[in-house]
Amino acid sequence: MDSENKPLLLASSLAAALTAYLLLKAVFRKKHAIPAIIGQEGVLASWMATYKYFCSPAEVVQEGYRKYRDGVFRVPRLFTWDYAVTGAKRVAEVGAAPENVLSFYGGVEDSVQGLYTLGKDVLHDPYHQLTVRTSLTRNIGRRFPEVRDEIICSFDDVFGLQGSEWKRVPVIESVMKITARTSNRLFIGLPLCRNQEYLDLNIRNAVDIFIHGQILSIFPEFIKPIVAPLIVTRKKHLRQMLKFVGPMIEERIAKEDELGSDYPETPNDLISWMLEVAKREQRHAPGIAARMLATNMAAIHTTSMALSHVLFDLTTYPQYIQPLREEAERVVKEEGWSKASLNSMHKIDSFIRESQRLNGSGPVTMIRKVVDPNGFTFSDGIVIPYKSLVFVSAKPVHYDSAFYDNADVFDGYRFSKLREAMQATEADSEKVFNRQIVSTGSDFLVFGHGKHACPGRFFAATELKAMLAHVLITYDVKAEDEFSNGVRPPNFVSGQIDMPNVKAGIMVRTRQ
Ligand code: HEM
Helix, strand or coil: CCHHHHHHHHHHHHHHHHHHHHHHHHHCCCCCCCCECCCCCCHHHHHHHHHHHHHCHHHHHHHHHHHCCCCEEEEECCCCEEEEECCHHHHHHHHHCCCCCEEHHHHHHHHCCHHHHCCHHHHHCCCHHHHHHHHHHHCHHHHHHHHHHHHHHHHHHHHCCCCCCCEEEEHHHHHHHHHHHHHHHHHCCCCHHHCHHHHHHHHHHHHHHHHHHHHHHCCCHHHHHHHHHHHCCHHHHHHHHHHHHHHHHHHHHHHHHHHCCCCCCCCCCHHHHHHHHCCHHHCCHHHHHHHHHHHHHHHHHHHHHHHHHHHHHHHHCHHHHHHHHHHHHHHHHHHCCCHHHHCCCHHHHHHHHHHHHHHCCCCEEEEEEECCCCCEECCCCCEECCCCEEEEECHHHHCCCCCCCCCCCCCCCHHHHHHHHHHHCHHHHHHHHHHCCCCCECCECCCCCCCCCCCCHHHHHHHHHHHHHHHHHHEEEEECHHHCCCCCCCCEEECCEEECCCCCEEEEEECC
8 A cells, every 4th residue: 555645544444433433332322211401312413412512511501400400411422421410409419429439530530531631640549639638728827928928929020010000911811820829839838839930830731631631531432542642741741840849859758757757847838748648658759749730730720710700800890899998908907917817808708709609610510420330329219320420510500599699690798798697696607607708508519519529728718818808908900991891701611611701801000
C-alpha cells in the first residue's frame, strides 16, 4: 500500500470501528423502569438526545425537575444513562450513602476521567481531603492575619490603581490571580504564594483537568489508555510542581524523620498538614506535590467563580454597597479583623450566600458512581443500577419557589433577614446557623451536602467575606458602561460549564 495513504486508512478504520461500537452500544443500552427525560426510543432518537443533553444539560435537567419532583429520571450519555435525583429525602440519602455504595471518587473518575487526569494514587487515596477537613480548617483563625495581608497586597497589585481615577478591571482574570495568591498564602506562605509561574501552573492545571476530562469522556474505555498520554498534562504539571515544592517537601520529611513531627518552628502549612496524615509509604515529594495540585484545583477556580459573581452582583445592585460597607466598618471598628469578627458580618454573609444561590451551581451536583454490585436502592425501593452515575439537580432547586420566595429575584438580605427573625424567637435560635454561607442543605447545594460536602467551604467563606469587606472598605466600585443599566453580565454557559461572564469587567477606584 502507498505509505501516504496509510494514516488515512488508519483514521477511517478507527472511525468505522468507533461508529460500529457506538451503534451497538446505543442499540443495547439497557432499558429501565426509571423514566427517561429524552431519548427513550430508537438509535437515532437516542443519539440526538445524547447530543442535546451534551449541549444543553441545564434545559434537560430543568425539564426533569419540573416533571419528576421528589423523583428520579434518566438522562442519556454516549454509552450509558445517568440518573438525576430530586427532592430533600433523596438528596439526603445520596449524601449519606457510604463510599462503598455510592462513590464520590468514582464520580470524579467518570466526570473528569480522574484515573488519567488526576492519577491513580490521588484518585484511590485522596487523603488531601482529610487534610482540608482537619488541620487546614483548624488553622484558618491562626493564619488569618497572613491571609488578610495577602488580600490587601494582591488587590493592590492586581487593581494597580494610581490617583483617584476610575479604572476598568477584567473580573475573572483579576479575581483568579487574587484568589490563587490568597489561598496559597495559607497553603504554602511567602514567597512562593507570589510566584506568578507557580500560580499560573495551579490555575492551568485545574483548567486542563476539566478540558482533558471532557475530551477523554467521548472515547470508549478501551481507547482511553491510548489517547490519554497524548493529551493529558498531569505528568508535565507534576514535574513542574516538583521544581517549586519538591526540595521543600524533601527537607521537611528529612527534618521530621530526624527531629520528630513537632520540632521547633515546624512550618504551619499544607506540606506539614499533609505529612500528618500521609502513611509512611506516602511520605515522598511526588505524592505530596500531586495532592497539593489537587487541593489547589479544588480551591482556586471555585472560589474565583464565587468572588466574580459577588462582584457582578455588587455592581449590578449598587444599593447594597453602602449598607454592606457600613456593616464591615462597624464590625472592624468594634472587633478588628479576624475570622471571628467576620462571623458578625451577617449582611455580607447573606449577600454572598444569595449570590451563590442564584449563580454558584450548575445544573447538577453531588455526582456519585454506584459501586455496589447490587446497585443503590432508595428507601422507597427505586434501584439505580451498578456502575451508573447518580447526581442531584442543583440549580433548579435554588430557583424553586417552594423553597425561596421570589426565587428568581436577587435579595441580598434574604438570609440575614431570616437569621434576625429566627434569633428573635428562642426556639429557633439554633436554626440561625442553617442560614450562614457555610451551611449546606437539600435546598442549598452550592457546596454539595452530606458526607462529602465541601470541606474547604469554611476557608472559602472566610476568604470571600474578608475579600468583600476589604473591597467595600477600600474601593469604590461600579458597573462598566456596557452593564451600567442594572443588567447583570450574562453567565458564560456551554454544555456543563456555567460560569461568570468571561469578558466583563467592573470599574474601580480608590475610595473617595
Ligand atoms: C466557593 C468555593 C467552593 C465551592 C463552591 C466548592 C464546591 C465544592 C463541591 C460542590 C464539592 C463536591 C461536594 C459533593 O459532591 O458532595 C466540593 C468538594 C471538595 N472541595 Fe470544595 N468548593 C469550594 C472551595 C474549596 C476550597 C477553598 C477547598 C480547599 C481548601 C476545597 C476543597 C474541596 C475538597 C478536597 C473536596 C472533596 C471532598 C471529599 O473528598 O469528600 N473546596 N467542593
